Amino acid sequence: MTRRPPRTPLLMALMALLLLSGCRPAGPAASTAPHSGPGSDPGSDPDTVTLTRLPTLSLGTRGETLTLSAAGPDGATWWLTCDTPAGPLRWNGPANQPVAPRPLPPQAHRCDASLHAPASPDSAAPAGTGTLLLQRTLRLPRPVPPVREVPPVSEVTAATAPATRPGSAVTVASGTVTVTPARLRIGLREPWLLRAGLRGPDGQPVPDGVAVLLTARGAGGETLSATRVTVNGEALWQLTPETPGEFTFTARVIRAEQPDAWRGAARAQAVSALLGAAPQLLWAGDELTLGPLRWVTGALPDDGTPVTLHALSRSGATLWSAVLPVAQGQVRARVPDVRGAVSLRVRFAGQEVRFPWQH
Secondary structure (H helix, E strand, O other), X not given: OOOOOOXXXXXXXXXXXXXXXXXXXXXXXXXXXXXXXXOOOOOOOOOXXXXXXXXXXXXXEEOOEEEEEEEOOOOOEEEEEEEEOOEEEEEEEEOOOOOXXXXXXXXXXXXXXXXXXXXXXXXXXXXXXXXXEEXXXXXXXXXXXXXXXXXXXXXXXXXXXXXXXXXXXXXXXXXXXXXXXXXXXXXXXXXXXXXXXXXXXXXXXXXXXXXXXXXXXXXXXXXXXXXXXXXXXXXXXXXXXXXXXXXXXXXXXXXXXOOOOOEEEEEEEEEEOEOOOOOOEEEEOOEEEEOOOOEOOOOOOOOXXXXXXEEEOXXXXXXXXXXXXXXXXXXXXXXXXXXXXXXXXXXXXXXXXXXXXXX
């Protein structure tokens, strides 16, 4: 009877070979999902944190050039409009990209920049006209040379020749200044329409092309101005104020040799369209919630409408500021620890409210 060798040494040799080759006994599969923190449910999906960069918009001058920078959500666009005696000049482009400086338009009095979020795919709005995120205004008080209203003799026919000789001054005998609406509600997209109607000595509208300087001055110091030329005897200007109060509007014919050729004035009132004297403010640690905000019509402000926050010291100096968008009628912000802050100033739709600093 043949005797078999013992199997123990052979089995031990096989197990040693498996360990050296990197194989390990089967066991519970290791989870590749990130740990959600102490006490989290191992079977639940981990929390996802998304950080959204706040929109920024700046507009300024460097010598004789305009500088602009804009940043916002993907697909956001910027628009730039400059008022000139010949009419408005407009540019636009994508945000989050360097904007090449452009020459300052000659005789420009004001430039406005705006940042717009991308329109939703099912929106009927044209491209580049999504929700307004930010606005900036640059006022440029520059002298405007006299505008020649009468074309050369070679361009004048007997049927269209004005009563004045080529090169002579156009005489404005009378005029009217009107502004509508008389009571504007800031925040409801209600622009003022300023209309200056001019007539000559014969009672007929002045020729096209007469330059008129239009100015709006608010009781709080806000000043807006633009130059428009007459068409069918009228110079028109649409504007929207940023502060409430009574505004005085003036219209003056621009002529170097006749500084007081004609001047007219009108008045109108601007009020905040925000419902209530002060919105509710809730502090929770380093987070605050402002709202709900509502217009006097009962509607919520458009998502993305900017609200400005300022942390003020006892002397009124700004220690921290932020521009935040409205979302579903509320503004939520994470506020840093600002040393020396005693009050929080909130500006929205032409209304300013102050709250005690609680953080």
